[in-house]
Every structure is written in structure tokens, then in C-alpha cells.
Amino acid sequence: MKRYIIKLILPIIAVLLSIAAYYGLSDSGKQKATDYPYYVYLMLIVSVIYIVAVIASIFVKKIRVIITDKAPLLTGIIIFIALINTVTTKTTILPTLYFPSLDRIIAIIYEQRQFLLENIFSSFRLLITGFIWGAVTGFLTGLALGYNKSVGYWLNPVTKFIGPIPTTAWIPLALSVFPTTNSANIFLIAFAVWFPVTLMTSSGIQSTNQVHFEVSSTLGASTLYKVLHVAIPSAMPSIFLGIFYGTVSSFATLMAVEMNGNSSGIGWYINWQKQVMMYDGVYAGLIIIAVLCSLILTLLFKVRDRILVWQKGVIKW
Amino acid sequence: MVGNISIQNVRKEFVNQDSTQENIVALNDFTLDIQPGEFVSLIGSSGCGKSTLLRLIGGLDRPSSGSIVLDGKEINKPGSDRGFAFQGSNLFPWLTVEQNISFGLKARHIYKDHKQDVQDFINLIGLNGFEKSYPHQLSGGMNQRASLARALVGHPKVLLLDEPLGALDAFTRMNLQDEILKIWQQHGMTMIMVTHDVDEAIYMSNKVVVMSARPSKVEAVIDIDLPRPRARAQDTFQVYRSKILDILNLGGDIAAIDYQI
Numbered sequence: 001m002k003r004y005i006i007k008l009i010l011p012i013i014a015v016l017l018s019i020a021a022y023y024g025l026s027d028s029g030k031q032k033a034t035d036y037p038y039y040v041y042l043m044l045i046v047s048v049i050y051i052v053a054v055i056a057s058i059f060v061k062k063i064r065v066i067i068t069d070k071a072p073l074l075t076g077i078i079i080f081i082a083l084i085n086t087v088t089t090k091t092t093i094l095p096t097l098y099f100p101s102l103d104r105i106i107a108i109i110y111e112q113r114q115f116l117l118e119n120i121f122s123s124f125r126l127l128i129t130g131f132i133w134g135a136v137t138g139f140l141t142g143l144a145l146g147y148n149k150s151v152g153y154w155l156n157p158v159t160k161f162i163g164p165i166p167t168t169a170w171i172p173l174a175l176s177v178f179p180t181t182n183s184a185n186i187f188l189i190a191f192a193v194w195f196p197v198t199l200m201t202s203s204g205i206q207s208t209n210q211v212h213f214e215v216s217s218t219l220g221a222s223t224l225y226k227v228l229h230v231a232i233p234s235a236m237p238s239i240f241l242g243i244f245y246g247t248v249s250s251f252a253t254l255m256a257v258e259m260n261g262n263s264s265g266i267g268w269y270i271n272w273q274k275q276v277m278m279y280d281g282v283y284a285g286l287i288i289i290a291v292l293c294s295l296i297l298t299l300l301f302k303v304r305d306r307i308l309v310w311q312k313g314v315i316k317w
Numbered sequence: 318m319v320g321n322i323s324i325q326n327v328r329k330e331f332v333n334q335d336s337t338q339e340n341i342v343a344l345n346d347f348t349l350d351i352q353p354g355e356f357v358s359l360i361g362s363s364g365c366g367k368s369t370l371l372r373l374i375g376g377l378d379r380p381s382s383g384s385i386v387l388d389g390k391e392i393n394k395p396g397s398d399r400g401f402a403f404q405g406s407n408l409f410p411w412l413t414v415e416q417n418i419s420f421g422l423k424a425r426h427i428y429k430d431h432k433q434d435v436q437d438f439i440n441l442i443g444l445n446g447f448e449k450s451y452p453h454q455l456s457g458g459m460n461q462r463a464s465l466a467r468a469l470v471g472h473p474k475v476l477l478l479d480e481p482l483g484a485l486d487a488f489t490r491m492n493l494q495d496e497i498l499k500i501w502q503q504h505g506m507t508m509i510m511v512t513h514d515v516d517e518a519i520y521m522s523n524k525v526v527v528m529s530a531r532p533s534k535v536e537a538v539i540d541i542d543l544p545r546p547r548a549r550a551q552d553t554f555q556v557y558r559s560k561i562l563d564i565l566n567l568g569g570d571i572a573a574i575d576y577q578i
Contacts (some may be wrong), residue, residue: 218400
């Protein structure tokens with residue numbers, strides 16, 4: 001019982017220590033001052049959320065389990081952030097230009113929120129459009145390749161030849177062939193998703209247990225019914241893997257196209273901030289990307305858990 | 318419901334991909350007549366073509382020559398008039414027990430009118446309470462039950478069983494043998510079962526068909542004239558046992574010693 005309480009108090013102690021260090025130690029004076037102590041605000045927000053969760057955990061068992069499990073991790077994260085903040089603001093060990101204080105990074109996220117949201121929205125729209133095109137065409141090509149032998153014969157060499165080309169190598173050609181930059185970008189992202197989805201769909205369909213096709217034949221299923229109700233569901237775990245690889249490579253492609261000739265989006269924002277030597281903006285952009293990509297993958301795995309309830313976990317996220 | 322199967326001079330040859338090797342002749346000049354409602358077991362040494370014959374009756378393969386006729390119609394493709402329970406359960410892992418059992422009805426678009434059948438078969442094989450479970454959550458025996466129900470729910474005229482109980486432990490096996498017999502007695506379909514187990518064949522069948530080694534034909538057909546329900550430890554059992562083992566050239570001294578005890 002006692003250990004349990006100590007565990008729960010740890011994050012609060014860490015927050016208090018980090019605030020004490022923030023005010024107690026004298027600044028090196030090299031970092032540009034911000035209008036407000038954003039770092040302290042962040043710490044306070046974290047503490048308030050944490051305390052609310054602790055109170056809720058008295059009543060809800062699920063929250064209690066999560067919170068006792070994650071309290072030491074949260075403590076560690078707070079201490080790590082406090083260390084970074086102390087090193088950047090209280091010492092001159094690291095060059096101030098490349099390592100801005102957390103106050104400044106949080107200030108950028110807060111003060112430029114409108115502008116950042118516009119860029120996030122722009123990136124997101126591009127990503128989703130490209131992803132849907134790539135996933136749908138990839139699924140259909142994979143299905144045709146995997147199920148039909150003669151389609152496989154003619155299309156497989158094409159896929160094998162074109163597929164492995166890194167998406168970024170297409171950028172110069174795509175930009176000149178497509179009528180608008182936006183359509184070129186959509187193509188590039190779609191391409192990044194298309195190849196892994198095609199490959200994994202086709203291999204998933206091909207590795208369908210032959211006996212399952214035979215069972216469904218003896219049960220009176222038509223060919224179409226077998227494709228829809230045997231081949232596709234049985235290939236689902238593999239198709240999901242393809243979508244997962246595709247999503248990860250679509251993030252990379254998104255950044256690459258936004259940094260090449262785009263004029264909006266988070267990737268563009270990071271590149272622009274770097275060019276004007278505003279490294280606080282670069283970090284702000286990186287943090288936003290980390291949160292977004294992580295959220296998208298979490299969502300993807302939630303969808304998978306729904307669809308693949310019948311399967312025991314393969315990749316954990 | 319009828320279920321008369323007439324197998325006439327069937328030959329099945331497997332073309333060897335490697336052209337230097339000779340083709341494998343699994344069945345040659347195989348002739349057998351199976352009456353409606355009979356329980357027939359196919360027994361023979363491993364690799365003698367028992368499963369091949371079952372697949373031909375199921376329509377999963379075509380004979381190289383000869384014909385297999387079900388109730389006057391030549392078999393050339395799989396059909397729902399023949400249920401097939403495969404070796405191992407082979408349930409669709411992405412479907413629940415209930416969805417697995419109703420698969421055939423849905424594929425044939427007759428599920429709406431036969432919903433009750435699904436529940437009836439779930440009750441019959443004692444899987445009530447597990448309707449919503451996935452195959453990986455069930456034991457091997459339960460999987461096998463569900464797979465039997467899946468093959469039976471469309472009321473086939475013939476049920477083909479390819480070593481359906483091979484992978485189960487002895488007790489589950491005996492239990493399921495009794496349940497298969499119960500279903501057979503209730504529904505009266507023709508049963509054709511491939512098995513390696515002489516005791517199982519004697520316990521369950523009206524007729525045991527002993528197949529010769531490859532290329533296989535009918536070596537002997539033994540009628541089992543024992544009243545039902547049968548007792549597994551009955552003396553007459555041993556008579557049939559040694560008779561079948563003798564035909565399979567496995568009788569030898571072992572059977573004799575067995576018999577004296």
C-alpha cells in the first residue's frame with residue numbers, strides 16, 4: 001500500500017523539483033527571453049491532468065491500472081525534460097542557436113498556433129488524399145496479382161521493376177509531368193503507399209490456405225464469394241502490414257515533397273524555419289510531426305485490432 | 318434424400334512435374350458401389366490413395382478415366398450435395414463458430430430460410446455458449462465438432478470424412494465417434510470415412526473397404542454385421558480385426574497373441 005502511494009506521488013515530486021530548478025538556478029542569459037514562463041505552465045498543466053487522473057483512478061479501475069503502471073515512466077519523462085531545460089537555459093554547454101530553451105519552443109507552438117494549424121491541415125489533406133489513392137490502387141493491383149495467374153505473369157515484373165524505386169527519386173519527373181505541384185505530390189505519396197500495399201496484398205492472397213478454398217468449394221461458394229469471403233479476409237493480416245509500411249513511408253515522402261517546392265505544410269515549415277535560423281521553430285515542427293505520426297499509427301492499430309480480432313497480436317504498438 | 322454412389326473403373330494418375338520421373342498412379346480400375354445411407358470406411362496403408370478417392374467423390378479432383386456417379390449424375394465439381402470434413406478442422410480462423418457453420422448457407426444465399434438449422438447443429442454438437450468464439454479460442458475437439466457441423470448444416474446427401482478425428486486424443490476421439498454415429502442415425506445420409514484406425518472402422522461402419530497398395534483398387538469389402546449400439550470391447554470385434562489386419566498383411570504374430578489374451 002505504501003509503495004503504491006509513493007509511486008503515485010513521484011511525478012508530482014518531479015514537477016516540483018523541475019519548477020524549483022527553473023526558478024532556483026540562475027539563467028545563463030544566452031537564451032532569448034519569452035513573454036511568459038511557458039515551461040512552468042506546461043509543468044502545471046501536466047500536474048493538473050495527472051492529479052485529475054489520480055482522483056478518477058479511485059473510482060475507475062481501468063484508470064487505476066494504467067496510472068500505477070505509467071507513473072514511474074511519467075516521472076522519468078519529467079526529469080528528462082527538466083534536465084534538458086536546465087542544460088539549455090542554465091548552462092552554455094550546448095550552442096544556443098541550435099538548442100533553444102523549452103520556453104521558446106513552447107512559445108512558438110502557442111503563439112503561432114493559427115499558422116501551424118493551417119500547415120498541419122495542409123499536410124494532413126495531402127497525406128490522406130495520397131494515402132487513399134495509394135491504398136486503393138495498391139489493394140486492387142495486389143488482389144489481381146495474387147489471385148489471377150495471367151495478370152500476375154504480366155504485371156509482376158512491372159511491379160518488381162518500378163516498385164523498389166525510392167519515391168523521392170520520382171520527385172523531379174513528377175513535378176514536370178503533373179500539371180500542378182499538388183497533383184504531383186499526391187502521386188508521390190500514393191506511390192509510396194501503393195508498392196508495399198500491392199506487395200503484401202498479393203503475397204497475402206497467394207498464401208491463403210488452399211484447403212480453405214477447397215472447403216468453401218465443397219460448401220457451394222462461387223468464385224466471387226471465395227475472393228470476397230476467403231481470400232481477402234485471410235490476407236487481411238498481411239494487407240494490414242502493407243498498409244503499415246505504406247503509412248510509414250508516406251510520412252517520409254510527405255516531408256520530402258513538402259521540403260521540395262511546396263509552400264505550405266509542416267515539412268515546408270521546418271525547412272523554412274531552418275533557412276531563417278529559427279531552430280525553436282524547427283523543434284516545434286518536429287514535435288508536432290512526432291505527435292501526429294504517432295497518433296495516426298495508433299489509430300491505424302486500433303482499426304486493425306477491430307478488424308483482426310480473430311488473430312492474436314503480431315506487431316505491438 | 319438418396320445418396321447412391323457408383324464408382325466405375327476409376328483411374329487417377331498424377332502427372333509428375335519432373336519429366337524424368339514416372340507419373341504416379343494412385344488409383345487403377347477402382348470399382349465400388351455404395352448404397353444410400355450406408356456407413357463405409359476406407360482403410361489401407363498410408364499413401365494408398367484413400368484421400369485421393371475421397372477428393373474425387375468430393376469433386377475436388379477429376380478422375381483420369383472412369384466415372385463416379387451420384388444418384389445418376391456424374392460428379393465433376395464440388396457441390397453442396399456432398400459435405401466434406403477435412404483432415405484437421407480447417408475452420409476459417411477469421412470467422413466465429415456460428416459464422417463458420419453458416420458459411421455454406423450464406424454462400425448459397427439460403428441463410429435466411431435456414432437460420433434455425435445453424436442453431437440446431439450448434440446444439441446437436443454441444444457447442445452452445447461458444448457461438449461467438451473464434452477457432453483459436455477453442456480446443457482441437459471443439460474445432461473438429463464445429464467443422465463437422467459446417468459440413469452437415471446444408472443437409473448433404475453424402476458426408477465425406479477424411480480422417481476427421483486423426484489429430485485428437487483417444488477420449489475425445491471416442492466421444493466424437495459416438496456423436497458422428499448419432500448424427501448419421503438421425504439424418505441417414507451416406508457416410509464415407511477415410512481412416513487409419515482399424516478399430517474405428519469396425520466400430521463405426523456397415524462396410525469396411527480395404528484398399529490395396531498403390532496403384533490402389535478394392536482388395537476386399539468386409540460387411541460388419543454387428544448390432545448397434547456396438548461395444549468397443551466385444552469379442553466379435555477381434556474377429557473382424559484380425560481379418561482386416563490379415564488382408565493388410567499386418568496380422569502376423571502380434572494379432573495372434575492379442576487374440577489369445
